[in-house]
Amino acid sequence: MAHIHDVLIVGAGGAGLTAALFAAKNGANVGVITKLYPTRSHTGAAQGGVSAALGNVEEDRWEWHMYDTVKGGDYLTDQDAAEVFAKETIEGVIELEHMGLPFDRLPSGKIAQRRFGGHTRNFGEAPVRRAAYAADRTGHVILHTLHQQAVKYGIAFYNEFYVLDLLFDDDGRAFGVLAYELATGEVHTFKAGAIVIASGGYGRIFKTTATAHTVTGDMQALIYNKGLPLEDPEFFQFHPTGLFPLGILITEGARGEGGILRNADGERFMERYAPTIKDLAPRDVVARSMFIEIMEGRGCGPNKDHICLDLTHLEPDVIEKRLPDIAEFARTYAGVDPVKQPIPVLYTAHYSMGGIPTTLWTEVIKDENNTVVPGLYAAGESACVSMHGANRLGTNSLAELIVFGRRAGIASAKFAQTYKPHPLPPEASDPARERVDKILSSSGGESVSKIRKELQESMMENASVYRNEERLSKQVKIVRELQERYEHISIQDKGKLFNTELVEAFELGSLLTVAEALVHAALNRTESRGAHAREDYPERDDDNWLKHTLAYREAPGKVRFAYKPVVLGRFEPKPRTY
Amino acid sequence: MRVTLKVLRYNPEADRAPHWESYQLEAEPTDRVLDLLHNVKWDTDGTLTFRRSCGHGICGSCAMMINGVNRLACKTLVQNLDTDTITVEPIRGLPVEKDLVVDMAPFFQAFKAVKPYLINDDPPPERERLQSPEERAVFDEGTKCILCAACTTSCPVFWVNGTYIGPSAIVNAHRFIFDSRDKGNGERFKALSGGGGIWRCRTAYNCTEACPRDIPVTELIEEVKRAIMVNYV
Numbered sequence: 001m002a003h004i005h006d007v008l009i010v011g012a013g014g015a016g017l018t019a020a021l022f023a024a025k026n027g028a029n030v031g032v033i034t035k036l037y038p039t040r041s042h043t044g045a046a047q048g049g050v051s052a053a054l055g056n057v058e059e060d061r062w063e064w065h066m067y068d069t070v071k072g073g074d075y076l077t078d079q080d081a082a083e084v085f086a087k088e089t090i091e092g093v094i095e096l097e098h099m100g101l102p103f104d105r106l107p108s109g110k111i112a113q114r115r116f117g118g119h120t121r122n123f124g125e126a127p128v129r130r131a132a133y134a135a136d137r138t139g140h141v142i143l144h145t146l147h148q149q150a151v152k153y154g155i156a157f158y159n160e161f162y163v164l165d166l167l168f169d170d171d172g173r174a175f176g177v178l179a180y181e182l183a184t185g186e187v188h189t190f191k192a193g194a195i196v197i198a199s200g201g202y203g204r205i206f207k208t209t210a211t212a213h214t215v216t217g218d219m220q221a222l223i224y225n226k227g228l229p230l231e232d233p234e235f236f237q238f239h240p241t242g243l244f245p246l247g248i249l250i251t252e253g254a255r256g257e258g259g260i261l262r263n264a265d266g267e268r269f270m271e272r273y274a275p276t277i278k279d280l281a282p283r284d285v286v287a288r289s290m291f292i293e294i295m296e297g298r299g300c301g302p303n304k305d306h307i308c309l310d311l312t313h314l315e316p317d318v319i320e321k322r323l324p325d326i327a328e329f330a331r332t333y334a335g336v337d338p339v340k341q342p343i344p345v346l347y348t349a350h351y352s353m354g355g356i357p358t359t360l361w362t363e364v365i366k367d368e369n370n371t372v373v374p375g376l377y378a379a380g381e382s383a384c385v386s387m388h389g390a391n392r393l394g395t396n397s398l399a400e401l402i403v404f405g406r407r408a409g410i411a412s413a414k415f416a417q418t419y420k421p422h423p424l425p426p427e428a429s430d431p432a433r434e435r436v437d438k439i440l441s442s443s444g445g446e447s448v449s450k451i452r453k454e455l456q457e458s459m460m461e462n463a464s465v466y467r468n469e470e471r472l473s474k475q476v477k478i479v480r481e482l483q484e485r486y487e488h489i490s491i492q493d494k495g496k497l498f499n500t501e502l503v504e505a506f507e508l509g510s511l512l513t514v515a516e517a518l519v520h521a522a523l524n525r526t527e528s529r530g531a532h533a534r535e536d537y538p539e540r541d542d543d544n545w546l547k548h549t550l551a552y553r554e555a556p557g558k559v560r561f562a563y564k565p566v567v568l569g570r571f572e573p574k575p576r577t578y
Numbered sequence: 579m580r581v582t583l584k585v586l587r588y589n590p591e592a593d594r595a596p597h598w599e600s601y602q603l604e605a606e607p608t609d610r611v612l613d614l615l616h617n618v619k620w621d622t623d624g625t626l627t628f629r630r631s632c633g634h635g636i637c638g639s640c641a642m643m644i645n646g647v648n649r650l651a652c653k654t655l656v657q658n659l660d661t662d663t664i665t666v667e668p669i670r671g672l673p674v675e676k677d678l679v680v681d682m683a684p685f686f687q688a689f690k691a692v693k694p695y696l697i698n699d700d701p702p703p704e705r706e707r708l709q710s711p712e713e714r715a716v717f718d719e720g721t722k723c724i725l726c727a728a729c730t731t732s733c734p735v736f737w738v739n740g741t742y743i744g745p746s747a748i749v750n751a752h753r754f755i756f757d758s759r760d761k762g763n764g765e766r767f768k769a770l771s772g773g774g775g776i777w778r779c780r781t782a783y784n785c786t787e788a789c790p791r792d793i794p795v796t797e798l799i800e801e802v803k804r805a806i807m808v809n810y811v
Contacts, residue, residue, distance in 0.1 A: 040638060040639050102714065108708070140724070447620075449620035497590060
């Protein structure tokens, strides 16, 4: 089947739905493809808040937010992107409220705001209340509010469609998508004046992750396989507080409300690592501090293998009213009542700072000269506009979705006006059909779940919170071997209807591809910056590495690097202490 | 511990009717039913088909009937079930597409029918609309809904009456009816009052018991009924 839209969006989380709404408001006929239902998207799992210098509780300024974002990113953040972001998120949050978003409220009737890691007043003086929130389900209400608006605007959805290929014309303009419909097993053709990628991250390359089973980097892998670059894939965030041992997210808002991390001695150890803002230091700093505490024998529990998040000194009402979901997670999955006992936590794979490189207007670029790929846009976690640099601050991702999702909607709708229908040769869909047939007809005997498990466990061991040359070199080899084994996978379900085993096979292919970019780039970057911590190169090296990585796939296992300068400006790189 | 997982399976490409299949598994008491389904799919039978995504009760993908009760597979631990035989069936009242996957289109159709979005045509102020914490609290419960369909597909009226919009749609209507910023009640009451509307509810309470988010669904339905009566009578 063939479908035509002015703007076609891949992904229906916060960035995709925001882009869809703004493209529609700008006159475009919009279609949204998602491999799930929109409300299943992983934006809904975000908990603690969305950042904006509203100043509702205390004085705040966008310049302070911009500074925190740049410093939080260990100065790899592009400062033009951080400026756009810190200014426009204020309007973005107000717009969400106008759409009906049920924020928690202050007695004055204004949107309530809480503290979050790395967000400070007056350039690092003390924590500031900047995170607008709805209890600990802020992502959930953002996703649902945007979905409600999409219903209002009659946006066309193609639910449970998996994208297999992107189509480019001879001039390099993106004009189409081929997607596999789960319900029927048919490959559909979509033609569009502009395409927006908003398909989320790839946390599932790691064993312990807060991300959904479906967070598998499919579009990053597709882009990278097409010879387009991924920017800064070596920077991957581990959230300090995943519920031990499952890795389910326990919001940083728990510390924003006064929660304290303690080691086996009951010590508030963050006082030693970040004397000014302590437990509210950025996530990379806290995750590494926890790692060191455990390595030095001060981990909690009989195996000394985790850390305790203590909320027992908080008023029970604060826990039940402002943190109800995480309290329930602790009770359901860990059998712990956070009102009475500390919650066992450990760092958990959470967010990819890197992704598909874009301009400030979300146009996908293909090289260090910012050459635009016409007709192709990207926003949200799948993109790298580089506003997060080497480490993202909590609550900045929900804000990113609305700021850059909106820009993607506006820019793509405008570009789509120049659309002229492309003739589509019948063989255009052959590569996509071949991807389906190859897996369905293979009898190679390798197992998708076994390869995936080996990938996830080895990535955790060799490429997570701390890295070094030896382990990364080993992981480069492991990923390549797993890719070779992947060529010989076979599956049991040969049917056409709801073949989720086939989709899992596609997703594993994506995971192996993005893992390759990550480990090669991590081995290549011989410094420590933000979330990328090298034991063998413990210092940040601005002379050689104040630049973005662009990773190109020349062949499987063969990666070429180019570099893009960091956009500096208002804030000179300084040592990063908290 | 050793558990028996019995799944009601149906593949329209191969089966004439649904049938039970049993799997013997080693399980930890803290395993989720979703973990057991994954173990079968990943180690034994790749054709076993179900929806899932987040794995911790927020995305709403994996509602199924587990030991006769609608629940999320990712939020139900083996130790919660007090038995070593676990039965899993698709949620009822929606057409089964394959194994535990049902056609959700009628469910979302009912959701859309109640105009589940803020209706207010006044030009918005420059900053946020003001709302007191008390006004916000009135509709808090409905904002927790994850559209998993556990409530609607536990409702006996929904099972037998093909047109009833069901508890989930009413919960989502409640979320806006009681929002001080919303002005769309006239339109919404109309959508709720027709033949397939709220008056079909027989307060069986199944919905409240099924909700994995602990939303007091029946209570919210009664509040909507009262609001309609006060405004119409």
